[in-house]
Amino acid sequence: MSVPVENPVSIADMPNQDLFLNRELSFLEFHRRVFDEATDESNPLLERVKFLSIVGSNLEEFFMVRVGGLTMQSEASLPTLSIDGQTPKQQLVEIRRSAARLMEDAHKYLVEKLIPDLKAAGIYILNYDELDPDQKQKADAYFHEVVFPVLTPLAVDPSHPFPYISNLSLNLAVLIRGEGSVPRFARLKVPPLLPQLVPLKSSSGGTRRDGTPPRNHYFVWLHQLIIANLDDLFPGMHAIEAHPFHVTRNADMDIQEWEALDLLDTIEENIKKRRFGVVVRLMINKNMPKSVREILVDNLKVDRNDIYTLDGTLSLRSLMQLTRIDRPDLKDRPFLPVVPPLVRFSPETPPDAFFAAIRRQPILLHHPYDSFTPVVDFLKSAARDPNVLAIKQTLYRVGTNSPVVQALLEACRDYGKQVAVLVELKARFDEENNIGWARMLEQEGVHVTYGLLGLKTHCKITMVVRKEGDHIRRYLHLASGNYHHITAQIYEDVGMFTCDDAIGEDVTHLFNYLTGYSLKKDYRKLLVAPINLRERLEEMICQEMECHKQNGGGHIIFKMNSLVDPPIIKLLYEASQTGMKIDLIVRGMCSIRPGIKGLSSNIRVISIVGRFLEHSRIYYFHNNGDERVYVGSADLMPRNLNGRVEVLFPVEDPSLVRTMRQDVLEKYLQDNVKARQMQPDGSYKRLKPTDNQPPLNVQDWFINQARLSAS
Secondary structure, three states: OOOOOOOOOOOOHOOOOHHHOHHEEEEHHHHHHHHHHHOOOOHHHHHHHHHHHHHHHHHHHHHHHHHHHHHHHHOOOOOOOOOOOOOOOHHHHHHHHHHHHHHHHHHHHHHHOOOOOHHHOEEEEOOHHHHHHHHHHHHHHHHHHHHHHOOOOOEEEEEEOOOOOOOOOOOEEEEEEEEEOOOOOEEOOOOOOOOOEEOOOOOOOOOOOOOOOOOEEEEHHHHHHHHHHHHOOOEEEEEEEEEEEEEOOOOOOOOOOOOOOHHHHHHHHHHHHHOOOOOOEEEEEEOOOOOHHHHHHHHHHEEEEEEEEEEOOOHHHHHHHHHOOOOHOOOOOOOOOOOOOOOOOOOOOOOOHHHHHHHHHOOOEEEEOOOOHHHHHHHHHHOOOOOEEEEEEEEEOOOOOOHHHHHHHHHHHHHOOEEEEOOOOOOOOOOHHHHHHHHHHHHHHOOOEEEOOOOOOOOOOEEEEEEEEOOOEEEEEEEOOOOOOOHHHHHEEEEEEEEOOHHHHHHHHHHHHHHOOOOOOOOOOEEOOOOHHHHHHHHHHHHHHHHHHHHHHOEEEEEEEOEHHHHHHHHHHHHOOOEEEEEEEEEEOOOOOOOOOOOOOOEEEEEEEEOOOOOOEEEOOOOHOOOOEEEOOOOEEEHHHOEEEEEEEEEOOHHHHHHHHHHHHHHHOOOOEEEEEEOOOOOEEEOOOOOOOOOHHHHHHHHHHHHHOOO
16 A cells, blocks of 8 residues: 655645746756757767757747747737746746846857867867968958858838848848948848858868868858958948847747638748748847947837847857768767668568568567668558558658658559548648648649648558458558658657557548548547547546555656646646656656655656657556556647647557566666756756766667667
8 A cells, every 4th residue: 555645735725836837937948958968078079069059949949939929928918827827928027037048158158168179179160350361361252252142231221221131030230331421221131041150171171191081170150251341242332340130030820720711821821921020039249339239129129128149159050060070079979770670671571571560569669779761661561562552641740852751652653552641731840841742742642631620730640551351451650750751860759560450440530530520539549639638648647546545556657848738737746645656757848846745756857858859758657567658749738638639559569568668768767867857946957877876878778779689
């Protein structure tokens, strides 16, 4: 029998600010953990550069979406309160303070630490005035040959209105003067398609005699090169000064789907509107004079609270260019994903071998340690197998040059299969790409649908219908990650092949729900949002509580990207008060407060940021020894449980359940190198090895296990 927590607090009587952490501030804490990886000197130097670049791109999206949405709510005076009871205006105050601190720390680290470390390794990021005469000659020649023809200076005067400043653009505010005239203002956009770090001649001029790449590389900032040559853009005038500024606009789209006659056209129209969103962040350098700043404030209509004054470059994202330098000694050891033996076939293998392998047993893939190639091979086998009658698939993000889409096109065009694809047009920042794929698929005769009104389709499922004798069998691939062959190499995800009849029947009903009309509620094995997923998850948490009260040993392990759903959090608090053990592996936003006596003393939250983006969602229940494991696309957020089509699928094979618990989840919980443990106030402390627990970097452990399986 279990021993409940002494003196449990009353959850119903606690104010929201004591129960929940603010989701936006929690998200900024995640960005802070990414920044910590940039400062971690145990990471190779160019990997630290990569993490700092990711901080920049993450913050861009955070401002475009999260700050953009709150700004709209604040301006509309909507009576919307956050999970911890704050108004949009109150949240914006806290966000600005926290975000400013993170941006200042990141830029300071770049200038004071990372650039000197790069220099010591032979990678020189130089200011224009640091170039020697030969470097200046080369840089200026590049300016006149490549940069100058692309530039378009735009004057601002009574006959030239202030120009439109595009989202995420780096610009120069230029003051120019003609002979005897007053200073005039001009805006110059730094070309985004050119390298922001202009490469100068490497020290060896190419590959060295021993065949190794040059060790020394020299770069100058593009905007500084432009500033040094401004007089050439304004003949007969003199450029007095120039100051960079960077603009981020609101990109949070509110699509009125119920009023849309054509969802595809509506999405395209909203993409255009996104370009003209209000400015939610203006980044400038500290040496920009007040007069120039006022010109920007007046014309961009920017709230002065949304101005961030920084040192150095304003676009950390541009640092990603450095990671393409051929210096293996400054990067993580290369890793080639392995094809598991169960789906490793030779050219002589019979064409139906893939289906025979799935019939023998369900097959689990853990990406990126397991290759994504079997997923593509599964679709190619289905396309070419004469017994396959139909292929159905959901596509959320697939990227460019997608082998998954090419396999679907091949199945329809070359083999006459019936192919039905649900393309989610509302996948944020992938809308244009998905529109292109949808149109291409339609042109080749694929049945394309765009999902359900008011709901994003976020689940990742593929069904192949195959004729076998007088019967048909459904072969399935279900996953936590997107059908994106590039991100599958850097995102951690879990997928499974199965031909389970009950799951196949559920998937059939799910596709009917997505592409036609269906009110089916009683799925046999799948948990489907917004139909039964929340209800079944809550039931299983309650069942775990009852099992623990009766027999002890209750244990929940949840791995996810985000945990911000109030009802689920309150239920986990109740579970903690029974004395049962709750381990949460949450990569990003987490609104639960762990480790509070009488409330959550049995809840532990860890977050792992490392070489690969932890993206899988896994839900484990001890269930009195009859263990349950569910995997899928759903995080524990209101939007996932209420406003999206999500799927969690059961892993039932005993050996796979054991693998998921022992070799996946428990290994994550043993990480003491990359893992950080969450504190009750929402901050994180890095775990460290002890005498009883040697160092374990779980991602490295998975890599080593994959290498062993391949040998």
